[in-house]
Amino acid sequence: MEKTKLKLSRRQFIKATTAAGVLLAGAGSAGWVRKSMAAGTGTAAPPNLKVVRTTCSPNCTGACGMHAMVEDDQLKAIIQAADYPEPEYNPRGCLKGLSMMNLIYGPDRLQTPYLQKGKPGRDELQKASWNEALDFTAKRLQEIADKYGPESIGVAFQVGGTGYIQKGAVSRLATLAGWNLHHAYDQNGDLPMFWPMTFGVQSEELEPLEWLNSRYVAVFGSNILATRLPDAHFLVEARNRGAKIVVFDPNFSPTAAKADEWVPIKGSSDAAVALGIAKVLLDENRYDAAFIRTFTDLPLLVRTDTGKRLKADEVEGLSRPADVPAYREAFVAYNGRLLSVHPEKLDLAPDVILEGAIEVKLKTGQSVKAKTAFQLLKESLNQYTPDYVQKESGIKPETLLRIARDMAATKPLHVIYGASNYQWYHGDLKGRALALLPVLTGNLGTSGAGISTYAGQYRIRFKLADWWVPEGKTQNWLPFLYVLKGPTPSMKAKWPRNGIKALIIGWGNPLDQHNMANKLREMITSGELEFVATMDFQMTTTCRWSHAVLPAVSWYEKTDLVATPVHPYLQLQQPALKPLYEGKPELWIMRELAKRLNPAWESYFYPGLEPDAAAEKIIEHLLKVGGPPVAGITLEQLKQGPVRLKSEVPGNRQIPFYDQIRNKKPFPPVSLPAKIEQTAQFVKSGRIEFYKDEAIFLQLGEALPVHKPPFEESEYALNPKAREAYPFTFVTRNAIYRVHSTHSNNVWMNELQDGKPHVWLNPQDAAGKSIHQGDEVEVYNDRGRMTAFAIIDPGVGRNVAVFEEGWWARYLQGASYNSLTYPFIKPTHEAYFVPGMWAPNTAWNECLCAVRKAGGIA
């Protein structure tokens, strides 16, 4: 190709460089684009460069605005757009996003559709034309729907926030056809189930800009320096502005290294730590009684005989106020008199007792003993003495006391609860315990305060139903863990009568990422899964195991609308390139499939419009009907750059429960896409609930947040021998080099990590097994095995094998690292099932293994 050539004349050079002095001071990177395009002026041929503003949209929550530098329809370089109105947010981006060209033009890029004529995973895929592939896929889906019912077709299409339009097209067709949808949040393990249990919401978080306003940040197992790359600087800045940053993590992570203090704790012992701190807060009267009285269920009375909360309706002389909606409940408090507590009015007299037990006369004439939830909590906390906490977690008593007192004394306090930390069997308990810290100290609903979970791109930001759900239709949701594990007796979701016989996959690579205990491979090999169709733009492990591979396009090649929770901006994905090869946007693929399944369905997908034009139409419509968060935002605005979503907080800041706390509105706020009655029924008191009296909670002894050591109810219950056989915990954390399995094959990322997967081990553990730096190591258990190369790191806790998840099987000698993990389902999660919202969450780290030098003997 003839290269454009550029020679600066001396005058230009000097002029530009003297200008530089002025510019460099304050320019930021915003002018970069214009400047580089102007480069050619005065020379032979101006470079034929085009710059497109778009959004990086993998499954990482970054949603970083990017400028794509394009020459002759080829992506040459990417740089952050850095055009957010708050300069603090600029520039957003990371090494992966800035090297996307390696995936777009790389050797694994899908060029055509493929069909599997033989055995998936074993035989080669055959190239096919779009017509062949679509006809075949439609035919197989039709056959399976006819034979087993459409609900036996499962659709795994990953999280919405990274592209509402294209993913919406999948949801739309799945809903029309009556297929089952597998929600991504629980599938990924990103759904922190303590949220619905405690606050009645799906998940909430401070936007990172708010970190700057915190004075104390307690990070429990969130590796912000790796997993919130574009936001990590806020943590460092907060620290430099005087906030105290304390990181609780079994491993000395980069985040721990930047913090004021690293508190090493044993795996999944966070609840013990939190409860130990809570005990100090209560014992030393370092709590905010007014806040607790106003906003929590702790003043409410609980019957000691049944463990149930006392309902106003039960008590003699009390009644449930008439205006209490059916999904709420009026409970009872005491201030010398018994009070019926209205669940939608957050005001209790200041003399309402927090501590104590009283006899209560019921309408039945029976007299029962009742204690405040606060009293019960206090009693329950008795167990969490500093010594006990030390035994469970490893924290020294004096450290615990110091931290507890510090936390109580420093406002605003912000607790960050990492996904990795709640991806354990008792993730819900840990979250409930951690939530005590900000709540007991009254740190909620204000700037820089609260508790946040930062995971993948969960949570829907505005109303999408008009596009995602065709009018008058309802969706079938089946939590993914059931696909792997089969139905359980306690499940609330509807199990399709013939099970799941086919999968349609998009935006995900479950054969690496969700193949727990090798189940997906087995299901495909055995024929239990009769058909798998995957849309991706790369030949992933999942594509290799599919019957039909439908080449999609990357986010640089199509139009979409993006709004992730952590970054409160609405942004466009604008195509910077024409689709490469035969790739097609999903909207197009869905339209073509719909047409083949049922000619009438084509009309649901804007027939006759090019996918990009159709997408713009849909965006315009959704902006109109999307509700308050997007009110007034237009497509034209979005084409110019990012637009902040609206919220009730001044400056449209994202501060959870702002309205609840400031205006004493009942909990929960609305969690989209569910209706309030669906979610509020789980926090019937309208308050922050620490006391859960559903049968299963009482039965498991989890009515109040407690600490339960890991593995007892999971691994050891499954296989008691595991206690001896598998002494290591398999912690699978995220790497800066990948977004899960995306970028697994990015050549530059691999150059930066010696081109091979690693497993981190503590020096003492390694020495005991004669494992040295760089040795090939085998990590295995009953269910599976994988090999990686040892990194001996004194920052890794004892008996932990840390693996940076996301490697394609091809880098692991064909094995799936998730063949070691297991789809545990915790019944308390099942109790909180709301279709398309809440479901049993995956516990990746609840996994035991053994480690040995590869080739050696155990």
Add this chain to the structure above:
Amino acid sequence: MNVPLATKPRPLQETAPQINRVLLLSALVLLLSLGAWGYQLSQGLIVTNMRNPFSWGLYIATFAFFVGIAAGGLIVSSSVYLFNLEKLKPLTRVASLSAFASTLGAGAMILPDMGRIDRILNLILHPNLRSPLVWDVAVISTYMVVTFLSVYVQLLPEWRESGRGFFNTWTKSRTPEEIQHFSKIWSRRVAMVGLPVAVLIHTVTALIFATQASRGWWNTAILPPDFIAVAVASGTALVMLVSLVVVGKARFTEFQGAFALLAKIVGGALIVHFFFVGVDLLVHGWWGSPESQEIFSLLFGTYAPVYLTELLLPGFTMLFFLTKKGSSTAKTLIFGSVLLFIGVFAHRLMLMFPAFNAIPLTLSLPGIGMESWAYPISVGVLRPGLPSFVTFWAYTPSVFEVVIALLPFALVTFVIALALKLYPFLPVRRG
């Protein structure tokens, strides 16, 4: 004065018929390495095992080796005039020839090391006068001219007589005596000019390394004088070897005195060399900085075999040549010289190993008890399964590199053999 000729001066061909075989062999090797070089030109220096962390290797070591042995020639012939070493006089032609050939070899070796041989003229078009490399190019070119002239003026009388040689038409109009005289005067003059140039090529070649503060192993003022000492030793040894060939078994005793003297020069130069080595190690080691510890661990750990070769073989030769036994037979002289060459070659290789594998950007990290932590270097080439950043590059020359590095060996052998075949290098026996 007329020197009576006992026998007609004869080129070597009649005394040593194996010369044809040597010629053929060296020509073949020459072609082979030229072929390998051709391949390298088409592929780039990737065919070598040099990489960013180890950017100079066998080629530069071989270059330095040939620069070293190139010196000996002129040092021998100049000292004949300077110190009136009459004994050595008969060997001055051989000395000049070996010097010239070695210089050619050195020059030839440097070419394949260049990434862009096509731009070699830039050295003349855009020389950077601050660069020791430019000084080296200048002195080596000068030395090449000087050694060539030295050979030329010494051969002229014979050429005048036999009508052979080149650039000699002008001699036709002169009498043999005039030419004889001319040769004598100019041999002396050239040798006198040559001596400082010979010293310079070592100094400057050593300066290429010694100026570089980034490499602790090189950055010492001892390097240039030590280069000279080694050059005197190895260069003299080469003169000795070639002379032994020229003299042949038959006439060995006739020149025994000369050989013994040469052996003494070698031994003496080695004493000086070892003195420098000792001082250098002492200076590196005494202060005990992490950098020097690193170098020591490379010298006596990783590269101990090569380093011991460098120390022990020449050490042996030194002692051996200073004894009567060692310096008195052709066999022992050859033996000692060969050991010396191997040792000197190891010495040249050892210029590279500790210099490159003691990474310049090494940091002390007191907080964590880390004395020296080497900042990883990008390799420069991506190969699946191999890291892109390293703190150590286990350099061993590739096969191509070895074959290409044979180029100067073949060239030097070829030139010397051809010259010996064509022209007489030994003055005839006096009657």
Add this chain to the structure above:
Amino acid sequence: MRLGMVIDLDKCIGCRTCTVTCKSHNAQPPGIWWNRVFTPGSDFHQAASGQEGHLQMSFLPVSCQMCDNAPCEKVCPVGATYTDERGVVLVDYERCIGCRYCIAACPYNVRQFNWEDPKKAKERVGYEKGYEYGYPVEIRDPDGRLIYTPNRPVGVAEKCTFCFQYTSKGELPACVSSCPSKARIFGDLDDQESEVSTLLRDRSSFRLKEELGTQPKVYYLPPNKQ
């Protein structure tokens, strides 16, 4: 004018974004990296060093230090390496003879060599046929020297140019504009008002291997937390 850079190690989160942007915007062939970020003391980036109870992890980006007294420039036999009027040390890809003296001379190991034709290296990676990444325009300095080309000639040395293609037009280098932590500050060291000068006045700073006298124009601010 003397362009320089300040890298705030306190802010640096070791994310290696600068490493990658540098690579892509400057079209560095596979295996070649002008800009590295490592964790001093560890064999592997972002692994801890030290002993239990005294663990440590900090990050150190290193690219060309733009030495005022640049050994690479002094040794270059043909003047292919030179310092322009803004104090930026550059390599003329058309003049370099590939002697690699500069690589031996540079104390910071930032110099890279094109051991093979980059096109072949890219082919091995398996990019789409003919695909080339990086700033797509060839750039020459006012004297016509070839400072940047997206497809590097085989057999020449290369290194950081302070993003000549951008900074010569008054823009920031790619590593500076892409650093999500804003740990890199770029500007004119001669200008007392520039951010770099201000920072160097207000904060303590150091340079790498200062004892060698190379006088780098890249300065580091130490991590606050030690």
